[in-house]
Amino acid sequence: xxxxxxGLWTVPLAVFGGAIRVSxxxxxxSLGECITERSGRINLGLEGTLIMGAMSAYGISYLSGSPWxxxxxxxxxxxxxxALHAGICSLPRVNDIAVGIALMLFGTGLxxxxxxxxxxxxxxxxxxxDFGWWSDVPQVRAALRINVLFLIGVAIAPILxxxxxxxxxxxxxxxxxxxxxxxxAMGYSVLWIRLRATMAGGFLAGIGGSFLSxxxxxxxxxxxSSGQGITAVALVIFxxxxxxxxxxxxxxxxxxxALGPALQSVGVTSGYHLFNAAxxxxxxxxxIITCSPKRTLTGAPAELSITR
Amino acid sequence: MTTEAADPVEAVAVSPAAGxxxxxxxxxxxxxxxxxxxxxxxxxxxxxxxVALFGKNPLDLYFYMxxxxxxxxxxxxxxxxxxxxxxxxxLCTALPAQLGMVIIGGEGALLIGALSATSIALAxxxxxxxxxxxxxxxxxxxxxxxxxxxAGALRQYRGVNETISSLLLVYIxxxxxxxxxxxxxxxxxxxxxxxxxxxxxxxxxxxxPGTDVHWGLVFGVVAAFASYVLIYHTVFGFAARVAxxxxxxxxxxxxxxxxxxxxxxxxxGGAAGLAGMIEVAAVQGRTNANLAAGYGxxxxxxxxxxxxxxxxxxxVAILLGGISASGGLLQxxxxxxxxxxxxxxxxxxxxxxxxxxxxxxxxxxxGKS
Numbered sequence: 001x002x003x004x005x006x007g008l009w010t011v012p013l014a015v016f017g018g019a020i021r022v023s024x025x026x027x028x029x030s031l032g033e034c035i036t037e038r039s040g041r042i043n044l045g046l047e048g049t050l051i052m053g054a055m056s057a058y059g060i061s062y063l064s065g066s067p068w069x070x071x072x073x074x075x076x077x078x079x080x081x082x083a084l085h086a087g088i089c090s091l092p093r094v095n096d097i098a099v100g101i102a103l104m105l106f107g108t109g110l111x112x113x114x115x116x117x118x119x120x121x122x123x124x125x126x127x128x129x130d131f132g133w134w135s136d137v138p139q140v141r142a143a144l145r146i147n148v149l150f151l152i153g154v155a156i157a158p159i160l161x162x163x164x165x166x167x168x169x170x171x172x173x174x175x176x177x178x179x180x181x182x183x184x185a186m187g188y189s190v191l192w193i194r195l196r197a198t199m200a201g202g203f204l205a206g207i208g209g210s211f212l213s214x215x216x217x218x219x220x221x222x223x224x225s226s227g228q229g230i231t232a233v234a235l236v237i238f239x240x241x242x243x244x245x246x247x248x249x250x251x252x253x254x255x256x257x258a259l260g261p262a263l264q265s266v267g268v269t270s271g272y273h274l275f276n277a278a279x280x281x282x283x284x285x286x287x288i289i290t291c292s293p294k295r296t297l298t299g300a301p302a303e304l305s306i307t308r
Numbered sequence: 309m310t311t312e313a314a315d316p317v318e319a320v321a322v323s324p325a326a327g328x329x330x331x332x333x334x335x336x337x338x339x340x341x342x343x344x345x346x347x348x349x350x351x352x353x354x355x356x357x358x359v360a361l362f363g364k365n366p367l368d369l370y371f372y373m374x375x376x377x378x379x380x381x382x383x384x385x386x387x388x389x390x391x392x393x394x395x396x397x398x399l400c401t402a403l404p405a406q407l408g409m410v411i412i413g414g415e416g417a418l419l420i421g422a423l424s425a426t427s428i429a430l431a432x433x434x435x436x437x438x439x440x441x442x443x444x445x446x447x448x449x450x451x452x453x454x455x456x457x458x459a460g461a462l463r464q465y466r467g468v469n470e471t472i473s474s475l476l477l478v479y480i481x482x483x484x485x486x487x488x489x490x491x492x493x494x495x496x497x498x499x500x501x502x503x504x505x506x507x508x509x510x511x512x513x514x515x516x517p518g519t520d521v522h523w524g525l526v527f528g529v530v531a532a533f534a535s536y537v538l539i540y541h542t543v544f545g546f547a548a549r550v551a552x553x554x555x556x557x558x559x560x561x562x563x564x565x566x567x568x569x570x571x572x573x574x575x576x577g578g579a580a581g582l583a584g585m586i587e588v589a590a591v592q593g594r595t596n597a598n599l600a601a602g603y604g605x606x607x608x609x610x611x612x613x614x615x616x617x618x619x620x621x622x623x624v625a626i627l628l629g630g631i632s633a634s635g636g637l638l639q640x641x642x643x644x645x646x647x648x649x650x651x652x653x654x655x656x657x658x659x660x661x662x663x664x665x666x667x668x669x670x671x672x673x674x675g676k677s
Contacts (some may be wrong), residue, residue: 044471088658091665095408097471098612099661105605106654112647227479235470274489277483280476284468293467 010139011262017143018258019251020150021216025050025225026221027153027250028208029232031160032201033256036082037236039197040190040303041175041279043085044100046205046281047229048107049078053209055111058220061195062123071149071210078206079199081107086198090191096305104229118220147215149207153247156204160243173197201302205229227280234283238290240299256282316503339667340620344613347663348627351656358651364642372641376634383633388521391622393418395528396583397607398614398621399535400456403576404470405616406539407569408552413459413474414580415604416481417452421581422588423485424451426595427493429507429588440511444585452581453574455481460573464566482600489596503596513589524586528625531579535618538575548572580604602650606632609657614628628653 021238029046036043043049051222053074061070085103089096129151132144164170175183180190212228213220235253239245291297331338356366377387400414425448459477462468488504495505513523519589539545551558551565558565587599610628614620635649 084658088662091662093667094661094664099658101410101412101471101608102612102657102661105609105650106658108653109647109650109654113645113651116645116647227476228476230472234440234476237469237472270491271487272481273486277480280479280483284462284473284476284480284573287468287473288462288466291467291469293465 008266010266013139013143014262014265015255015258017145018262019255020143021144021254022257023254024147024150024153024211024216024249025208025228026232026235026253027150027157027247028211029205029229030235030239030246030250031153031156031243032078032204032208033233033236034160034201034239034241034246035173035204036201037192037304038177038241038301039173039194040180040301041086041089041194042094042100042199042233042304043082043103043198043201044097044230044233045081045085045103046201046233047225047227048099048104048111049081049202049205050209050212050229051111052081052107053078053206054213054224055115055209055220056206057145057210058118058123059115061125061214062121065124066271067124067214068127070214071126071207074206074210075203076206077139078202078204078209081206082199082202083195085202086191086195089198090195115220115222119222123214123220125218126211128215129308147211149211149215157243157247164243174301177303180303198289203226205232208232229280231283234287237297238286240297241301242299253279253282280308318355339670340615340617342670343661343663344615346614347659348656350663351652351659354655354659355652357644358655359644359648362644364644368642369638369644372637373631374656376637377630383630383637385520386633387626388519388525389629390632391625392522392524393583393587394601394607394610394625394629395525395532395621396579396586397604398610398625399531399607399618400452400576400604401608401611401648402614402616402618402621403539403572403579404456404460405611406548407544407572408555409460409463409569409573410471411459411474411573411576412457412471412608413456413477413604414576414583414607415600415602416474416478417455417577417580418494418584418587418604419478419481419485419599420455420584421452421577422595422599423447423488424448425583425585426504426507426588429511430493430505433508437510440507441513441589444507444511444589445582448581448585448588449578450581451659452584453536453576453578456573456577456580457570464569473496478604481520482597485595486597491596495594498596501596501598502592506588506594507592508666511589513586513592522586522590524583524590527586529584529622531582531620532618532622535575535579537551539618544568544571569620580607583607606653612657613660 029050033043033046042300056077057070057074060073061067081103085099088094088099126147126149128145128147131146132141135141164174172188176190176193183190210244212224235247235249239249259278260272263275264272319378350454356369359369376383378384397414397418400417401411404411425444428443429449432440432443455477456474459470459474462473463470490502493504494502516526517521539548547563548568551563551568555565583603588595591600607630610621610625614624631652632649635646638644638648639646
């Protein structure tokens, strides 16, 4: 596999290309979770949302022939699951973390159930833009085939960053997350704000799922997502609820996750499973380094149950 | 904790048979049975509608579910065999819940427990079976226990959220298992399904006489009873519940919260690790990826449905073991995909959590008419 012309450069190049490909679902889920958590609620169910998004995107793309319709369907599915989460959480004395776990199991089960007939057929996949046209080296061209969704995600991050700071909606979400009393005193319904924030978060997470089934790896099967959703939720915590940091963290994660396949492509196959676990180990390591038992995390929304 | 029914002013006789004392004493208990029961019925109804959308008759569904779970002696044995690991993995969530911690990593502790138990059994092939079995139990408990203790220690000393860390540890545990099973521990003759060598027929723990149900069920029931006694009838358990109710109060009265967290997490992980050991020593005979069958995740649901009460876990585990046992029959007779059990579990979970809002709100249980 190793091309003589670039030799060992294959590994960093594959990690770079992989980082861009693998990071996209992390990016969308973490941006979505960022919106939800800023409003003062945590949705652990995004793992299930991701899988449901992947399944519905694949199904709709297969039935309609249009992958973009699939992306839209994934987003809507995610928003509906988000509405379900927010709806149950708005009942008194219901724990949002537990509801998230329930929806994680529910989403996964429902996706496997409905997705059973989709394992065989091939759906239309999302196109990629060839940024590597200038190069003759096939590995470079492969690494630079970048999907539009990645670019959209990269664009959403600064927009969110700006929106949280300056727009009315951003301010409302942050108020609900910092002090629900303050939001209520201003005459806004906290439940209503959180419902919308959770739906928006689910929408983005669903789109992240569509990337999995429609671009990379690019098929539907039951092993498609294994913990990307939950990793992305953890990622928001050490990105300090900052959308721009979510972007950089997602890229770092994508790179870590791409290391296993990259090493495999140059013939290093031992420890394949351990390298595949790299993102989880990295998450855990970063959480160990950045968390502290003595103080609450800087930037954490005060209403968030996970930091209290 | 009788909160609602304890107020004597509100308690009025509802029926001559029950009397005020009855509701006063048992109102909360009835509530704890009635509300999850109603949630279960609601979930089954929604699942019935769901399969009706796919053109199946819901009445057939309920009939086959009953048949597959409790209809025959054969299905009872199947149900009880599945309930055994569920009791143990549910304890992995229910014990830390006494401290107010949400641990959802039972699956990881199960895998690590299975791996430790298998390794130790393969390391001492010359030992008599009883010695091997006892060593396997210890190895499973210690392996799984340390795995969840890691999550507890991270929470205690680094403030890392235990829900997320325990779930991440599931994926890390699975990666370690796959790495070892496809690497140094691989039996060269296992071609299609990489596995370790078998622990040997003599070392298997076998069935309860007269049944096909393995001894794991007894392990599970004993562990649940022991947990109940520990939590509700010992000073240690009392301290744990105090710390779970109000961590600041616990610190003020001088409870070692760190020690409590680590011990409870070790016991919780040990229970799940024991489930892994049982799956190896009673069912699989070796370690491979089959062990990641989702018992750890269903165990979370069992714990929540049982309201984190170790004794209630036993019947709930049998119920959910029954649901998963009926999956095969649903697949054969109704042509439902195997994931339908997962969907039903998800619906039940959602209903059970939503029903939390009902506690203390049912008028007649408060003695009001």
